[in-house]
Amino acid sequence: MLLKFAYQDFLADRKFKNTTQVNIGNYERTLGLFVEYCLELGVINVEDVGHSHVRSYLVDCQKKGNKAGTINTKIMRIRAFYNYLIEEKMVSENMASKVKLQKEDVKINVFTDEQIHQMLAYYRSLRRREKSYFSYRGYLLIILLLGTGTRRKEVINLKWSDIDMLNATMSVHGKNRQYETIFMTGKLVKELSVYKIFCKNFFGIEHEYVFLNRDNTPMTDNSIMLVFKNLQTHMNFADVRVSPHTFRHTFCHRLAMSGMSAFAIQKMMRHKNINVTMRYVAMWGNELKEQNDKHNPLNKLDI
Template sequence: MLMKFAIQDFKDDREFQNLSKQTIKTYQIILGEFQKFCAEKEVLNVEDVTSNIVKSYLLYCRKSKGNNPVTINTKIKNLKAFFNYMVNSDVINEKRNPMLKIEKIKTDTKIEVFSDNHIKQMLGYYRKLKGREHSFYAYRDHTIILTLLGSGMRLGELCNLKWNEIDLISGTIIVFGKNRTQASIPITDKLVKELAEYKVFCQQHFPEPSEYVFINRENKPMTTDAVKNVFKRLKAIMNFKDVRLSAHTFRHTFAHRFLMNGGDVFTLQKMLRHSNLKMTEKYLAIWGTALREQNEKYNPLNSLDV
């Protein structure tokens, strides 16, 4: 089967499986890039793809495109899903699956988080803008940062958030996460206050406010790319040299502060909506030294005469 037809079949199947638009878009980008690479190697049919071709593609992504290990692993994951589908569809034989012996590569365990100074600089910048001509962007982007920082929400979850999913009375947000899973998470009084003020601002700014929380000038929901562009502009202004300015860094910061302030890993798992506790425990492994310091400082045995 021609690669381009196989990719279309795979895309149709993912849409039938009701995967999110962002997930399908990621598949399209990666598989489209892989198809182009194969075409340049004169490999047009799925059946002709070998593990060596896949390895050559991944090496090209690392050396020529500068992809980091995390990005490479994302591409491996997507290619595995595609070729497994080809096997299940009887397009290729299971033993001919080129992804059989290709494993994810090792990644650095360092997880970046924002410091108090980083956060103060970002929020201070938007506070100064609120009284000027860019007040809409300032209110919106300021609220985006507080929502990410105060909830540990993923970027896609943020963009899909609707006002009817926020209960400002009980202080909860209904989040639709990966694989269409739904969860209700609590939010602090501070975030409730900020969201309530931002909601009033939107109602005054637009004759017919959108059902979505974070919108653009045309009153349409922001895409993930639009939010990423917000952070790109902010990164240029802040000029942070020691941390990546992204939605996921806010998520990591939420997890870090939660644990450093005495939160337990089981509650954090529910807040981050990790399906597997091991995903949450990686934070413990990385920040274990800091946790030990906290334990030495606050352990109840310190106040007992034993």
């Protein structure tokens, strides 16, 4: 079968299986480049692609400056493509299975207390000066992300009907496309209540979605990223990116530093696999050791 047709069939299969539009776009960008590379070499049939083509493509990517994380993503996309081809009996072997993932020097940056205070102070100042919807929205976005570790998509899809102020819980349409329950602290419930009253007074009606754009439509991936891009410009943090996912990392980091068990962190973060949680715990192991050395109960015992 022609490689370009097999690639189109694969994308159609992902869409049929309800893969998110974001992931479809990722497949088009990463896997599409591999298909183009093969076609430029004159390899037009699926069965003509060999291990050498996969390796030479990845070497070419390295020469172009792709880091280990990007290379590994491309390997996983190609593996997924070939798993589909095997299922459809177009090929009998996964050409990317023998290509080992590269070792990543992973360092996940999180916000310091000072940086969090600076961002909140910025929006508090805007609220006092402007009393605009966007200053209230920005402030609550930070509080919500920091206090729940929600994902970007979950935030923009959040509706008032998903929030139970009385029981301090909220339901989000999670990564596995199922509704999941998140617990809220009293502080977050208070901030949400204040924000809800402000919105009702500001708009004159109660909108369905919690976070809105300038035209009163629900926020999108693009619009929420523009909010944080603007905040990044005003904060000018040199060592950390201002994004919804950095708040999620910060949430996880604080849970780990508090001494919470990996199992509890997995439930709070809603990780499907405990191995994902363990990666975070292992990453911040040195910090946990420092905290243990500093606060261990034996420190004050004369033994």
